[in-house]
Amino acid sequence: MSWLIRAALVAALLHITPAVVLVKRPDAVQALLPGAEAYFAREVHLSGADAHRLHEVVDWSPEDGVLAFYTGRSGSTTVGALEFVRVDTPHGPIEVAVGFKPDGRVRGVIVTKATVEMKPWVLEAVTGGLTDQYRDLKSGDTPAGAAALAGRTGNLAVYIAGEVDKGVTRALAAYGAFYNHVRT
């Protein structure tokens, strides 16, 4: 009987809990592109060489080799751009929305999705001021959300901050290399 109990325990530990939406995408878009009246998707289909270059820098490749940026405009003025970046963790995926100002600095970061298991860790990290740590970062900077939370929040909130750091790192690298530097 003990092997059955052990098997059930292992199964429970390995089972990824369902995904939950923490912030709906339209709400994240409105928060990160304030005042925008029109939106445009800018899909960058990476060549094999560029995909390899990005992978070398941040150890990540976007799904299907396509980077999707969303630009917001108010009249003829560009309000900014944003990306949704997925980070796969052993506890399931999280999704991070990273918004950029027209000068290329980070306007804000919102964790839009997590799993049932990770939701309380994310909420603790956000309440602890995680997303404030990313404001005004620019391409080439290193996000340090986890380091900022260490000692101020629980270990699991620090862990999740490290995963959000990865998402922001990927967004910064992708934005810096491909948002304005590819001809349409």
Next chain:
Amino acid sequence: MLYDLRRADARIKWLVTCLLATFGLSYIFGALMVSLYAGFTPARVAATYAGPEMSMPMPPETTMVVNRPMSMTDFAKPEVHAVDTNLLIQDTHVHVPMYGLIAGALGVVVLGLSVPRAWAFGLITLLFAAPWLDFAGMWLTKFVSPRFAILTLLGGWAMGAGYLVVTALAIYQMWRSPKGAEP
């Protein structure tokens, strides 16, 4: 056969009833979960399990950009929940043993029913074949053709049908049939 649910002690009948009710509850939430993450049509199941691995798009020779306007409703569109190979391995590892235990428990209930032997063989086969079909469909959809999504749907419906038939027969024979109602 000595094991006959119609003549079983009331405590055994109650145990079987509670077991079936618990399975029923879990099946209801299982169906809700399927509707949330995979859907009940072959197209949605194929989109969940076949995923981009089936199409394997080649990267362009040079990086290219496509611009298109978006509306706020485009941002609100639900995304397809995709199950990749790693997740399918994990799902199979977690679910198949549990489905086996559920089929085994329902099979034990079948053994206590007063039905012809051929019916009992058929029901037991159905209880075990349904999850096999379910997961065979997922793997074949991923690695052979999205058309095999229909197998997953058949497996899911067969699981539900097997449960309903066993439950209806058991409840009727234990509590409603003249012999079953005897103290």
